[in-house]
Amino acid sequence: MAAPDDGILLRVEDLQVQIGTDDGIIRPVDGISFEMPAGKTLCIVGESGSGKSLTGRALMNLLPDRMKITRGRVLYRNAAGQQVDIGALPPRGPAIRAIRGAEISLVSQEPMAALSPVHTIGQQIEIVIRQHLGLNRKAARARALECLNDVGIPRPAERLDSYPFEFSGGMRQRVCIALALACGPRLIIADEPTTALDVTTQANILDLFKKLQAEHGLSILFITHDLGVVADVADQVAVMYLGKVVERGPVDDIFHDPRHPYTQALLKSVPTLSRQRVHRLAAIRGMVPSAFARPTGCPFHPRCDHAIPGVCDQREPPDIALGAGRTASCVLLEQAKPAPARSAASRSAVHG
Known part of the structure; x- marks a missing residue:
């Protein structure tokens, strides 16, 4: 079904995620709704335990076995202009596999958990490229080299054959971003990508996201608990608390005039x-x-x-x-x- 060209890349309607546990059923994402404008950055912000990361994974239908989407829709306008309900697709079927990595990519919080320690950086990027773009080995390696160069990895031709442990934390996060960019996605979901980094490296990574967005027209869903990050990168903000979106709107309005307690x-x-006397936080x-x-x-x-x-x-x-x-x-x-x-x-x- 063709999607209306209203500038919205992703529309989430009344999304609920349920987990079956030995102690009963819980709903860490409980009826949330928001829109993701094309070419913009939406920040989901809230304390730990608010359901931010699970929301990001639900948008890719990438939930663990004991979790499932039980209500609502995740309506995505794909590259062909068709509207697809991601939540209704079989989580391991070919339809969702064609979207994950190719059109929607994930940058996780901990690079060492996202990268294989026994494969080189080049091998990991190349296999994704060959799977989604169908390129031969030589062309895939050339594309991987281009991705490392785009994210500012020094001497990218040499570093293709390096292993993750040979990179610093900031460089590993750049590698994860290169991996996410490899197949030319339209939406990147960045799940706390700067949390474990020092302040200087964090600023460099945020600048990199803004640069890549300007160059490639990316839409970015940025998940964070850091309001400083929100102020730096967001166009729109969704504030989550205990599985619900309690406030949403343009970032300047949210910061200038927050309405929810x-x-x-x-x-x-x-x-x-400030120059005023220091007060208790x-x-x-x-x-x-x-x-x-x-x-x-x-x-x-x-x-x-x-x-x-x-x-x-x-x-x-x-x-x-x-x-x-x-x-x-x-x-x-x-x-x-x-x-x-x-x-x-x-x-x-x-x-x-």
Whole structure:
């Protein structure tokens, strides 16, 4: 079925992921919806345990055996302009294999877990290229060399025959990005790709993503808990908490005027540099609850300073349209007027 050319590459509708455990069934992703604009960067942000990484893997139908998509759709507009429901495809069938790696690629958090320690970098990139693009060995090696050069690996012709342990952490992450780029994907899902790196290397990797996006027109889904990263790379933001998207919208609006109490608390907890006297860093009280002990009503209400007894602990909040492409799920916003569209606002406070 042909997809409407509305500039949306990926549309997620009411997606739910379920895990069967010995202690019962949990839903780490519980009815989320968002859109991925073509050629833009969407950041999914939230604390550990919010369901960010599982969301990324569900978009590729790349879930472990005990997990499955039980509700909703992941509508992807493929290179042929057809609309495909990725979640409805057999997870090991040829249709999804033709999309994974070729049109949608994953850059994981830990390069050493993503790369084989017993194969050279060249072998690992070449096998993906030959599988998806059907090139012969010589052409695949030439393409692998081009990919290493694109991501800034020094002496790429020599490093093709190196093993992952011979690279630094930052260089290994560049190799993973080269591997993700090898077949010319349209969407890259980057799952916490800078978490284990030092600040300088992190900045270099973020600059690399922006450079590759500008050169290749990539769409990037960036999964992170670091609001500094969000401020640096995002066009759109989806804030997740305990398996739900609690707020989403343009990055400047989210940073300038957060509407959900959880988003507000996240931003207050970011350290900033100023000339004023240093104050104690704000923290969100409590911890993200276990998926086995999900609170009734609003999932954030046990930690929320604005929770209304008898309301927030009883009723699940509606998804409120706030105008200018923004939504937030909070009963406090039911009577709020839509927020006006805002021009680009400064995010220097997050950068310091």
